[in-house]
Amino acid sequence: MKHLLHSLEASLALSPVGVAVELPDGARLGDANADLRLRFRDRMAVVALAMGEIGNVGAAIVEGRVALEGSMRQLMTAAAALLKQNPTHEGPATGWQRVLLRARSMAAHTLSHDARNIQFHYDLSDDFYALWLDPRRVYSCAYYRTPDMSLAQAQEAKLDHICRKLLLRPGDRFLDIGAGWGGLLLWAAQEYGVDATGITLSRNQHAHVQRLIAERGLQGRVRMQLLDYRELQVEQPFDKIASVGMFEHVGRSQMERYFATVHRLLRPGGLLLNHGITSGGLDNPRLGAGLGDFIERYIFPGGELLHVSAVLHDMARAGLEMVDTENLRPHYARTLWAWSDALEARQDEARSVLVAQHGKERGEKALRAYRLYLAGCALAFERGWTALHQMLAVRPTGHVEDGVLKGAQSDYPFSRAYMYEGPAATH
Template identity: 40%
Template structure:
């Protein structure tokens, strides 16, 4: 019968789950390899006037007419319809050009050009935690050190960590966030970086705090992560800006691959108002190969990977204040910097710190913390009060 042929042909496209179709003549067709979560029961042939290229519309109208009944999990039906409706986008973004992986050597070189300037250099003008990202000032009088501790605690609170959970820290820097996560929340932390200088010091910090049983620091590229749905939570602070425009989808694909279903991801990144080319000077001298996406660009790509936005917070003015303090520290310690670098470098770095602080103040760039979940997570607290308690 033509109606059965039509339905069977289109149901092959609804291949994102496990269910059965029971036709009016007793034939049962099973979709998926696992135990069915629902059944569509067709009591009689669907009239041609109800048949549509959009199978969701066809079944909905048939259900309205009493021609179909549904038994089982409605949530699973909604999930399948959602995935089917977005399959053209999922195909576009979830199959990134794997050839981009050959750029790992270039990416590593770019990171080294900035973060491997030397631990002694960064120690001159960063705080004791050596946090090289936006601080969080609860009070205007907070020291840089206190504000960086505030930032780490504010970030970790958003993740709602539980003892025993597995946390991935992508771009762990010098390791302070990984250490505090293990100390305060009792989670198992894997921190990865491709900066050899950061890797060496982060390993030493973990050892000095006697946390080897809870914290593992790896010299590893995010592209080489092998764990499948292993981590409960992911945090990435100040790393997303370095993956490059061509690898945004690859980054999202890889993070989704290693995160458990319903897992939580805190993405902390600089973003811009409008898409465009990276500042040529910044690209050549400060962050070669970097790319600042727009907020709407990031949200769009995340949604294609079924990442659900839970909370977005702008820390723009916090970053301007952070940069002002970094610039002050740098300027007050030029005698120490001159032991390491020449005047051309000093002027370059001073310009970088000052110009970035200004850019945040005028709003041409922003800093967002995006709290997202892999798929819908219905186990989270109803409100975000836990972040501020």
């Protein structure tokens, strides 16, 4: 233990921000005058900090075994300095590990498990999410088209960016897989005149969007279904499909089935926009240093990230042709910091909401977990440990004469100019 404490003291001295550490026996390490303070009540959490297992330190904070004082931005700066290695450098899984990972993924992604996992996160509390999301409650990476945009403006820019990429036109049959609180679904209907269908597994989100549809008089043109994507059956395929922030929940073992389902739901020549988080590492099954374990336990049970190359492989195997891919990684870092800063500014309100709905112990733990999750994910996107890709794909018609260019076989014009022509539809 003495050797570990010497190592920890040396690491603390190299941190760009001062850190004061109080050990369970009252001994102190680091900068005694620092604003960032960690009081340890558990020796194993001290060991985790010394070993650079910052995700496990985060778990100890959530469980109340470490008391935290200081800002999330200071904490993340210190956390990055205390890591022993890049958390994507865990190395590839062995043959048996791959078999085990696939078996676990298959067990975790049944219809009932996926519904339970989605509700664990998204049904925590609508009032809580409303405190730190934008007014439309768009819970995915924003698009800062210009550097001076606010979060709300950047979220509208993202919604419009997706609609433009999909070439949405009045009357298009549009499907939003994992429609959340309805931001994209309603934007596409109101700004582009599409006939819109959304699906979700979140009861809270389903009820919220149903209310918005009624309030805006969109019945008959917009509908929201409480349904797993695997269960959606339609008589007529959709012209355009978007999946935003959803396929992270699909699971490695289900990815081929997911894209095969999208292929079935999309008409020949139609467009798919798949927007989601991807792994920054090629081979690591999850982030190391305890970070992936933290997310699995407290935030997104069942979530699995794949490298963009693996996603495109499964997309192609399903018969979908990728025609454009855009990496928005720094945009998500800025989005997450905006969410984190908003939650930090309204901590007292957030605590009151969560405690009122879930009781003191669970409410306090949830707040600590979300504070760490939002700031920690901002750090991960800044450092390139995770990424965010928008993948635009088509279902080719098989007829070389279809499309604006011979061989296009789809609605896609094989030019990116259309995505940026004319004024954006932001308010």
